[in-house]
Amino acid sequence: MARNIFCSRNDPFTPVWVDFGLSVCFYRVIAGCILLFLSFIVGTGYCIHLRRRYHGKSSSKIPSSFAYKLQHLVALAMAFINVAYIIIHAIIETTGRLPPDYIIVAACLSFLAWTYSMLVMKIERSYILRSKATRHGWPLFLFWLTAFALENIAFISWKSPRWWWQMKRSIDIADLCVFILKYIGAFLSLLLGYHGAAFSIMRRGARFALLVNADDKEDGNITSESKSTFNAISTKFKMLWPYVWPKKNKRLQFHVVLCFILLCSVRGVNLLVPLYYKYIVNALTGVHGKILMPTGLIFAYVGFKFLQGGGVGSMGFVSIIRSFLWIRVQQYTTRTVRVELFAHLHSLSLQWHLNRKTGEILRVMDRGASSINTLLSNVIFSILPTIADIIIAIIYFILAFNAWFGVIVFFAMVLYLIATIYITEWRTKFRRKMNKLDNSSRAKAVDSLINFETVKYYVGEEFEVDRFNSAIVEYQRSEWISLASLQLLNLSQSIIITSGLLAGSLLCANLVAEGSLKVGDYVLFATYIVQLYAPLNYFGTYYRTIQQSFIDMENMLDLMKAEVDVKDIDNAPELNVTKGEIEFRDVCFHYNSSRPVLKNISFSVLPGQTVALVGPSGSGKSTIIRLLFRFYDIHSGTILFDGQDITKISQRSLRKAIGVVPQDTVLFHESIRYNVRYGRADANDDEVEEAAAAADIHDRVLRFTDKYDTVVGERGLKLSGGEKQRVAIARTILKSPQFVLLDEATSALDTQTERNIQTSLTKVCANRTTVVVAHRLSTIINADLILVLKDGEIIERGRHEDLLEMNGKYAQMWAQQSENEENNDASRNLISLEE
Incomplete structure (x- = not known):
């Protein structure tokens, strides 16, 4: 193929100003040279300055925000737009010649400039400045500002027939498209660069800065307050896809x-x-x-x-x-x-x-x-x-x-979207403050009304009214700013829409007047453009809604990411209950590493035996019950059920073999039948009633109006304490477990109710391996083994009689409780005599 001279005959390098505009050859070559100079010469000097003055850090350890990634993507697109233009020019021009040299040279200069700017950004991020200036360096910002300014300089050649504005050649459409893409790219680069240069990225007072366009990071932790709503947006949309x-x-x-x-x-x-x-x-x-x-x-x-x-x-x-x-x-x-x-x-x-x-x-x-x-x-x-x-x-x-209509619509739409997003982001802080003050005023009102009696006691009515009025005034000030900024958004949108409609209507009307278009074409333009603007009126609302939805989704994702602390091993086998033996071997456990709860606990519960755990509050009794259920994993030692380590079997099979009657029985807000049947979901009504009879509550239920369909209320509060305990016992009887755990099941009951419940518990524990946490020592005098705990250690062990003979901690607790019961009995007898 034959080649053109450096500048074509229609686009000479000189004179610079010709036919009411700049020489196209001169403009493109000089623009490319300026960009390459700023990128390569100034950028290299900037990098040398960073290297000499500051120490570097691996950029892979610095978090990259969505804005920073977008900044790189825009620079990459700007680099390849120039290369694509050469290819497009060669395809459209069918004269058998390659594009003029100046087009190739200008495109290569711009390609190198934008590519090198990406390298400078990467190097900049690998250094941490010893200053509070958490922003891009001025060389990069100057490069983006110049790139955008050079695109705008092209408008001074508006009337020149040598430029593509006149749309007289087939290549002019390609020039239009490339100009629009480069203009948008330069504008986005400047906007993103300004964002990185104008807003602090780290907290104020941070010693080390320059995490350009990155999420806040201090001591390795990303702060949630400044975390971008659209951070990791690709991950969030991947999460949405399955739905x-x-x-x-x-x-x-x-x-x-x-x-x-x-x-x-x-x-x-x-x-x-x-x-x-x-x-x-x-x-x-x-x-x-x-x-x-x-x-x-x-x-x-x-x-x-x-x-x-x-x-x-x-x-x-x-x-x-x-x-x-x-x-x-x-x-x-x-x-x-x-x-x-x-x-x-x-x-x-x-x-x-x-x-x-x-x-x-x-x-x-x-x-x-x-x-x-x-x-x-x-x-x-x-x-x-x-x-x-x-x-x-x-x-x-x-x-x-023609192309001008496309340009008008494009710029009107782009400016509309940019203004909407920018102003919406800007006014978010006003909306947040308004909501905060609104919550504050409501909280003050509720707090004042809840403490109505205190207000009356201290004659504080006037003070409370003034306090509430001040809160309302503060809220309304913030509300005014929020609403005023909303009107600014609406005004900006209206100006942009009206300007686009005016420009398009004038152009269309002019073409109709010249005879190039018909009246219907004007109607088409006006109708179509208004139709396009209608959904854009809600774009700000959509944007705010999406922003809030992302925040709500992040909170849900945080819940989904919460790790399971107690996990089964892969392919964990089921618990095989053969005899019914429980064994603790040197078990140590703590909720907080600074405060051990259990220290080298060892004991065995033989099949069918009852072992009681006693001791002062905080000694570790209830913790042992929780560990038996494997609500927590122990830190050392072993817990065995029939010789099987509970960490090596499935939690479901373990808990299925254990029945529990807790200290504080909590029932579902359902019927008595539902709560009893919860012990075994496939049980029929006869089995439910048999379990209730074994728990000695069947006759009591039949006296209720709705009998077994009686709803017990939230947490079972419609039933008395004894009735709730009996329902829990019935539930455990229905489950028919091999192991039974009683966690101070009668501690909150009166003496008579306790004795009645004890009879039912005796039926539950018959021929079952039982671990009892006892508050009243009188309930465990027949236990096969009593363990006395203090500060997480077993200090005494034996049967009731053996422990009394030791005259130790257990004997002391027994004497104290006996004395208290005698005093209580004496008080009750005295009250009876007086009556």
Whole structure:
């Protein structure tokens, strides 16, 4: 192929100013040289400065935010746009010659400049400045500012026929597209660079800085307050995908496919509605010499309008069908998320649940499940379709009208989206402060009303009213700023939309006046552009909703990521109960490493024996019960059931073999029958009643109005303490376990009730291996072995009589309790005599 001279004859390097504009050859070559100089020369000097003055750090250890990754991606795109332009130029120009040398040279210069800028960014991140200036260095920011300025300089050649503005050559469309892409890329680079340069990335006062565009990090911990809402967005969307495409349900997959087909079909309908409106107007204005009745066109237009929807916010037939089909998918998503999270919560350890608020967990679960549906709905059915409509509109206007219409629509839309996102992000802090003050004012009001009597005691009515009024005033100040910033957002959106509509309308009207376009074309443009703007009015709402949904989803993901502390080994076998023996071998355990709870505990419970654990509060009695259930893993030693280490068997089979009557019996807010049957879910009514009779509560239940269908209330509060204990005993009898654990089951009961319950417990423990935590020593005098614990150690062991003979701690506890019981009996007798 023959080659052109460096600058073509139409685009000489000099003179610089020719035909009302810059020389294209001069502009492109000089722009490339300036960018390469700033990137290579200034950037290299900057890197040398960093290396000499500061120490480096492996960049792999520095967290990269989404903004930083986007910054690299934009720079990479800017580099390859120039290479792509050479290829496009060679394809479009069919004269058999390669592009002029200046095009190749300018493209290579820009390619090297943007590529080297990425290297400078990487080097910059590998150093930690000993300053508080947590921002990009000025050389990089100068490079991005210059790149954007150079793109804007091209506008001074607006009237020059040598530039592509006139759209007279086939290559001009390619020049337009490349200019738009480079302009956007330069603007995004400047915007992201400004974000990194203007906002502190680490906490104020941090000694070491420069984690450019990275998440806050201090001592290796990312702070949650400054963590980006869109951080790890790809991971979050990967997490969403299984709920969009249900793998195991072919019917729902068919629903998803239909929904996407309908979603795509609406995009075509949105184009056809203004198009047929144009045809109707042209027919009624007598474009073809006479006015015709466009009956078919009207029917087609109304039909498409029916499919599209009647107005802003209304849904058309296609959208209604799509929403109907999506209901099942949405329900599948909600059910799957909640069930998976619910199952995960039940798999977590007791320690995890003790450190959490149940109400808070349930709120996180509800908000998390709702957030996924909200995200899917807004992203798939609002944001993506809107962007698709904009792209379709730009392409259509370029092909049907001319490139200038596409440029107007494109810039109007891009500016609209940028302004919406930027102002929404900016006003988020005002909204957050307003919500905080609103919560504060409500909290003060509730606190004051709850303490109504205290206010009256100290005559504080006026003080409370003034305090509440001050809180309302503070809230309204913040509310005014929040609402004012919202109006600023609306004003900015209106200015951008109106400007785009004005520019397009003037251009279209001018072309209609010249005869290039028809009246229907103007109607088409006005209708189509207004149709595009309608969903954009909700873009700020969509953005805020998506932002909040991401936050709610993050909270749910944190719950999903909570690790299970007590895990079964792989393929853990079932517990094989042969005799019914329990053995502790040198067991040590602590909740907090600074405070041991159990120290080298060793004892055995032979089959059918009853072993009692006694001692002062905090000695470790209840902890032993929890360890037997394997609510926690011990730190050393071994716990054996029939010679099998409980860490080597499945937790389910272990707990299935154990029955428990706890100190504080908690019942479900269900019927008595339901609570008793919880011991064995497949038990029939006769078995339930037999267990209740064995627990000596059957006759009592039959005296209730609803008998076994009596609802016990939340946590069983409608029943007395003795009745609750008997239900728990019945539940354990129904379970029929080989091992029974009694955790101070009668400590909260009066003496008479305790004696009645003891009779029932004796039936439960008959011929079963039993471990009893006793508060009242009189209940365990017949135990086969009594272990006396103190400070996590066994200080005495033996039968009741043996321990009394030792005259140690147990004998002391027995004497004290006997004395207390005698005093209580004497007091009761005295009261009876007085009555």
